[in-house]
Amino acid sequence: MAVTALPDKEIDQLRKLRKKRMWRQLIELGNRILAQSGQIRAAGVHAEIAKAYIEVRQYELARKHLVVAQKLKSKNIAVLRRYGELEFALGNYEAAIKHWKKVVKAKEKKASRADRSLYLNLAKAQRNLGQLKAASRTARCGFSHFPKNLKLARELARISSMISSQTENSGEVGDTAISYRTHPYRGLDSAAYWNQTVSPKNCLEINNWYRKKFSINGLSISSAGSCFAQHIGRALRENGYEYVDAEPAPNFLRPESHHDYGYGIYSARFGNIYTSRQLLQLLQQSLGLIEPEDLIWPKDDGYVDALRPTIEPEPHIRPEEIANSRKYHLDAVKRMFKNSNLFIFTMGLTETWVSKSDGTVYPVAPGVSGGAYDPKRYSFKNLTYPEVLEDMEEFIRLVRQLNPTLKIIFTVSPVPLMATAAADNVIVSSSYSKSVLRSVAGYLKSEYDFIDYFPSFEIVGSHVMRGQFFNPDGRTVSPYGVSHVMKQFFSEHVPPIFGKDKQPDNIDPDDVVCDEELLNEFGPS
């Protein structure tokens, strides 16, 4: 094919589509242009197509086009820019900064300046990496060139307030930030304003609930918590994340029975973990730091594990089955914490039942699923804010000793209490529990850079959502609600494009043998 230059009008058409954000049309036109024309200026076309793929979140296709573009013209500014945008979208901020800095340098060499969006994106990437001073310099530089640009002003203000909250003396940066805003509520992100986030929209259109603190791409993820946590684990698996399963089911148990035996719900067979105290206790046991006394409860004609009384639908025939199972389970829990990169915990309750002899807490009150309630042996405890905080900080200390790089995401279950033992209205008790848990989660997020908070509680339960995500019982969350919650999560933590390959159907070779036997005897069907 003869090599011909691409006509200007076709390149202009691509640019127009880009400005109108008509990405699918851009991709179609770009591919048509490439098919019909030659290689001159094709790098630019590939870059435009890559931009469109980035916008529609098809990152692998974007990368393919950028690789071709770079081979054609390795220092093309548009190609470097798009590379930066791709890496930014994937949460690889260092790589994004590298590419964009090359663009800035290339433009400086040509005695021209970068455009405003480049300054803005570079500042954002630096901010996300915690390079606040560099981010501030970039944003100020951009703002000096584009003093009327509101987005740059907002970004600068945001960076400045982050720096201010880190240091008492905000110094020159703080003064500069303030000079661009007449008061602290000016120039904030739109999510900060009720009249931009809530008032003008249908509540289902609210889409800025959550801004991730760190990327979870490529991390091995484990999860635990109260019943709402099951939805999170399932959604992570279904969306291709590497989900830790430290206690997989045996292949002689049918998939439809896995959940009944505690398999495939969380990252290990711990059942629901409702309270901070229960989580801490589990970790302490797995590390061999404590050994609860009262571990086996009688139930009907058998026995149950007092700390996992509903992990199997029928009681165990022999108590030694429980002891053996617990030993393996605790080893699996330790492995789970050690091998995960991220742990997602859904906080559920503050109410719990405690052994008076050694302080062991139980997920279910004695007598409900085994055992017997004896007020001389067990007491009710409604954990307070200081107690929950202390439990969680001790948990964090121990787990980070075991796995120093483990990140944590907390969320609070929006599901209210089924019943309260707090001598109060159950709605009021629920409000207490959720308030305490939400406060602790928020505090921990602000205190630790490796802890984030995801607002499931608010997305389902805040009054602006009008309770539409609850089932008629007013308590459990509908599948639509779960889906909406996870949509907000995945809008920030974009699922991997190539998740684990779907496992082939479990075809047993005996099926083939049986079919051949039938064919030999009875002939073809």
Add this chain to the structure above:
Amino acid sequence: MRILVTGGSHVVALNQGFKQLRDAGKVPASLEFILRPLGGGLSVARDFYSPRDDHVEITNPKYWAKFRQIPPPGETYGMVAVSTALYSRPVWNKSDWGVYGIPGFAKDRIPISEGLLRRAIYDDNKHIIGFLAHLRTLGMKVCIVEGPRPFRHNIEVKRNGPDLVKHIDALYRSLTLEVLSREQIPVVLVPDTAFDTDGFMLEKYRHKNPDDKTHGSSEFGLLMMERVLQFVQKNTDRPG
């Protein structure tokens, strides 16, 4: 009376046995045997049917070449005999028995409860039992024809251990017989004379193909069809 003998691939051996009986003139003219399998063995352990008012609809497309419904439109059966439900191999042959262990067999393995094993057993035969139970409610006589029990030569028996296999097979049998008794589904059992002193099937009942771990021989088919014939003759005058 028309008697349908169906099920998985174990129907092959039964068919071979039936032919021997028929050729020897031992099948009374009043009894019409139709030996027709549903399909490959494992599939009956999954959901394969849907109960209807006057028949059972077969929902697994794999089986449609043989049956879309039982009884087929315009046909009736006086009795339906199914050659599965007491066949324990799908539970004990799995490779994870090298990883997981029930009480008594849990050394160096991940311990699991006997309750879990019982669930695995119930899951394996619940569909075929449900299928037969529904046929009973439609007025048909039904029975189970026991399939071959473990063969010593089976490499899976060697891999998972003969003691474990015998334990699982025995539990499978006792639990399933309990369920069948509750559902009033009679069973044509493999006679005790078919086993060696350790409880494994005698070699003569093994499939002639040495690689076949699953099926019985034509001698096994003859052994069982003789017993099926006796059962049918004893039960032709009794209500379903």
